[in-house]
Amino acid sequence: MIKENKLYKILTLLLGVGTLQLQAQESRRIDQEWDFLKSDLGGIWEAVRPVGAGNPESVPLWQTVSLPHCYNALDAVDPAVNYYQGPGWYRKTLTIENPYPNGRTLLHFEGAGQKSTVYIHTQKVGEHVGGYDEWTVDITEAVEQFKKTDAYKTRFKGKIPVSIRVDNSRDLEMIPSDLSDFNLYGGIYRHLNLKYVPQTALEKVFVSPTVDVDGKQGVLQIRGRLLTQSNSSSFDVETQLYDPSGKLLLTQTPLARSVGGSLDFGKLTVKKPELWSPDHPALYRLVTIVKSNGQTFKEESLFGFRHVEFKNNGPFLLNGKRLLLQGTHRHEDHAAVGAAMTDAQILQEMTMMKEMGVNFIRLGHYQQSRRVLEACDSLGILVWEEIPWCRGGLGGEIYQQQGKRMLTNMIEQHYNHPSIIIWGLGNENDWPGDFPEFDKEKIRTFMRELHELSHQLDPSRKTAIRRCDFCKDIVDVYSPSIWAGWYRGMYTDYKTASTEEMKKVKHFLHVEWGGDSHARRHAEDPDRALAKIEGDGTTDERAGDASLVGGAARVSKDGDWSESYICNLIDWHLKEQETMPWLTGTAYWPFKDFSTPVRPDNPVPYVNQKGVVERDFTKKESYYVFQSYWTSKPMLHIYGHTWPVRWGQTDEAKMIKVYSNAKEVELFVNGESQGIKKRNSQDFPAAGLRWMVKLREGKNQIKAVSKNGKELLTDEIEQVYQTQAWGKPTKLQVEEIEREDDVITVQAKVLDKDGILCLDAKNWIYFDATGDGELIIDQGTSIGARKVQAYNGRALVRLRLSTGKAVVSGRMDESKSTLLTIEK
Template identity: 30%
Template sequence: MRDTYRAVPPALPNHAEFPFSVRIILLTLFSTTGWVADQREVQSLNDQWLFQLIDTEISVPLPAQWMPLSLPHTWNAEDGSQVRHAYKRGVGYYQRSLPIPDEWRTKSIFLTIGAANAKAQVSLNGQMILEHRTGFTAFTADLTPHLRAIADQDVQITVDNRHNLDYPPLVSDYTFFGGIHRQAWITVTDPVHVSLTHNGSSGVYLIQRQVDRGRAEVEAQIEIVNDLASDIADAVVSIEVLDQTGKAVASVRSEPLVLAAKQGQRVSLPVVIERPRLWDGRVDPFRYQARVRVWRGERQTDEVIQPLGLRFFSVDPNRGFLLNGRPYDLHGPSLHQDHAVKGWAISDQDRIIDVGLLQELGATAVRLVHYPHAPATLDLLDRAGIIAWSEIPIAYRIGKMPAFGESCQTMLREMICQLYNHPSICFWGLYNEMTGLRVDHRQLITDLNQTAKTLDPIRLTTGSAGAMETDPICDITDCVAFNRYFGWFIPKANLFAPWAASSHRLFPERRIGVAEYGGEGNPTVHADRRTPQTSVMIGRDSRMGSEEYQTQLHEELWMQMADKPYLWCKFGWTMADWSTGGIKGPTPWPNDGVSLFGLVTHDRKLKKDAFFWYQANWSNLPMLHIAERRFTARVFREFDLRVYSNLPGRLAVTMNGEPLKAHPEILGRRYLWPNLQAPPGKVKITVTGEANSKTFTDSVEWDLPDLLPPRAAPKPGDEPAKPPEKPDF
């Protein structure tokens, strides 16, 4: 099979360019200029906003307080990752003028906000026209009936991220960044068009009714709207499926439709593609394009293009995940969307960096936590062939009033509808660490599961369970994945394998996976396994929280799950460090406001050693990395040499220029030379290997004291006696 993995070569810097960057950068949502596709015109509305944050005691903005800014924006970019439970939660006011050219007066005009957290109200010329209560999905306001007969209209958006019992999340361990944290744009269409207001989606749903290697049967459901004041009887909808050359491999055209005035209608068109080229994960992430057009007679009035990645998949209790009929191991990290100094107000370039890191890591899947991520992220994952779990932010607690359940249903509908056509998504996540022992929790998740299966009978539902295996919540969704922090919140990392085996044995028909595992690693804190009291951290065993402890924990955990196909997913926690402004009270985190569970730092500039452990095991691009390179001031002149590499053949090691004759202990793609000694002073170690007629070299330099361990060294797999307590939410 030809090699189509497109991970970033190790030689590139930490901000390694995404392999598809030349093409994908075009995905930026109208960041600079507008674009026109036949009768649909789209213009960015990111710039020229005025903003002010209002204290809860003040009801109106003050004229002298306005500050100019551009979207995306959050008012918690700094305090959201610095002070636990003390970041600003209030009401933000955004306003700007909207010029309406004369040629738009006969059109339909819509304002779309990519996402605003949490409650948003849109007003036009002083009149509120829309309220939205889900902080992670897009919403679109029809401006047409509210326009004044003047050139410039006044747009105002208020965003409120204060605690509210009517919508999720109520509590969690991440910052609830306030603001319009995704982009905004105006869409101008002919009055007869594909809907822009159907759950904030494209208005086109490509339902893959039956797909195999010989034939694909797709039902295209298209929401059509007639904004005219009179009925029409000449509307026609067509769909073409285009290959990579632009050639149509299938096309269907409806009969003339009768559309009532000011009404919408769903049109269903069956599409058949013979001998389709399948979207096959990282092996071949091929997508067709589905071009939907609306006509009145011979005049085209609208056009919408959506991705169509044809694939079929399932989860077997024993074989795990199957993609296009073949076992396909799902492994990778979870990913929060926030970046250092930006919070959730990230750019498409930031998303390119994140997906590029996933590719470089060799991940086949990612869990997008703990909320729906931007469609631009899913487009990148589609193109990279990385399978995604997308979820809604229900965790720990729920509201007692009906409004909370209604908000959960709205958020689920919008997530599914807006992300429906992305082939990378195979799983809809409905909860995180809930319990079915409470009737209200169980009923809410049951209702949400029914909604998900009604809206999307093709994909699988799942949840991230922190509960015991006997909890009834584990059997509501199609699959379940457990949060199991052996070696961190749960003592003894080596208990993971017995736990997995017993869970599979006790529930043989249940499809189980791992949603979270791992531990924190601070790249500025180091500890030698020979002495648990190398440094004092958070009042516990000093190794916990060091970069070395995190790395060795991931080594041990991955080796226990790598050979278990019945674990349908294996998601480490997490890709990058993330903001924890939502935590209150004492926590095990050594940094105030930032969790250090990531494989890379919050700013994505530094890859921790655990990153390279997974890269060696998951990626097929040649790599070589010496671990503990930042542990330069060693505790003893006895040390371990730990190397991660997927190079074939033997690795050559020199120490201060002299060849090392000792043979390593090999675990997966880890090479370990334990208990080496060198004279006090500087020691330079160089490791060399070869692949594809190329030489790969890595070096470190450490300072060794004139001190040997005072006692026999514990084994590398030894665990600390007391794990940190889980934070109080």
């Protein structure tokens, strides 16, 4: 693991990487003060026509927003509506003064969903289909033409009006499919940059480092492609190579040669290069300088030397040594912002993964922000990145052209990142539904075309897909569907199922496993649902398995969705992975809960709840299970921090679990030692760190202690033990339980007719508020939803109230509303 102080330095550097690159290319972000309209217009003239102040004919009314911006930030998880899929408009005026004589002026989009059209005043200057790749519009001529108009001088006061129409409407001939288990977000949800480039400029520099498996010599092949070029084809090139400490190693002035549509800038040789790895993410920096007509263009590229190998039916090797890929997944999605995550949020998420012990990630299911890849490079996280050919089948020529264009853009735009080891070509392509024809041979043909295109663009990396058995022989790496203990079978079937699937392909990598957990819901008997499952060893996912009704018995439908069960499932998988020497690795699905339109009936509606953290980064208990197996930094965590009340019989022994990577742990309950337990990863559950304890009725103080050399690790929780039995839920009690500045936490408790808390109640609870306050809802979290299933007979919501009075209501389907008046 990277030491904490070094991690801080890396993140500090990383926060400046984007700015550094933008300055080098004379770019600036134009994220602030955009007008936005969540609807369509009759035409571009409506965006730019003059209107008087306060003129009622100026409708529709626009709002001011900053980029990144996603117009589905809240409605994606609103339980009362289908999220908006349609056009949205953005407009802004810019001061544009290109410092380069005869240079080019560009708008560079880092990502906008899902179709975009760009206008300078009323002139259409560019369009793009695809919500996840980067793209650029040359606005040079349109700007110069508009500067000659009276409107430029008078009405727009020397500024250039830019209007952008984005559209995430449903379209069968567009990738990805609306059958996908994630929202197709709308908006300009990544940064937008204004770029000035000289007459002769580079569009891209491709850095291809290779290194011997013994690491004695590294070779750097450098290629480039011109974006613009002056009439004179004469230009000079200089390349500068800096080592990971920032020291200049080599300078070269190659003679650029045209080879296969690109320019060859020659090779550089590095003796005994520092090798990039998860524990030592050593990044070299290449500066490529192009000079022509007295103008200079500079491009900076970060890269790393590493040697990658997949053994046939065997493990994964990095730099000649086995590395078990300890992975997870990520969607570009977050509470209150949707896809428009800030740079700080992206860094926080990737850092939390690293601190959990992650060294590998599959980016599902589309090209993600350059900020994510920069973080993976600097933190040391290996990457499988894929295009969004996901579910639905195979469309026609337009559809297939888009797929190839997305693959080309993804590979070229992220080519230099040392973290990337796999290009993903698709996901669940055996899932029909968008077209009347579902032809496996046509899907195979297109998959083969993508595979060949990938190797043509980048021979150094593997291709992969997940869950399309009839294409598994085409790609280099394959992941079948194995959901042991969730969609099918029992989690104890995991190792057997994986071993059998490994034998069917050369390179097996298991991505997507796990299950949903409703945060704050816990169970005294978490494995009870497994008794209903037929132990036939079947572990795959089938059509309809994600539904909460019908079909065969399965934990995904018949289980309690508790954190307790998922911790056991994860615990079993991780301890088994330690005994599979042939295993390349796995990736848990996913790291963080995310929104999805296909799961309206989940305990938090429209949220896939399989994450180990909630949609706002709140850690679930399962986060610490991974830490206990995957990290070396000392950690200690008692299970149950969000479990305030346990239940059972008087004098009944209850299991208390501790997740830790310490060699031994001592447990204290109400001040009395329960003994010392030694950790053994194969002693399930909790690696042997579990105690059977008789809790006293009422409050219990629980403390775990471990010594790590001179360092003392401790963790403490308080739990109430309830022995009083409860009857049928009949009423709801709403109460204030906490205040922090302007935020007040409200709890709704499900009670029986005698006022006893119903600790197994899963009733739907609905919150509302009126008055001076506002509920913090539509967050897609366990405490940020207006409609939510109870967790152990309760549910929480927060109210923002700065002054005055508000009334919060809570109700169940079976009862009338209960009102709570709150004053500030």
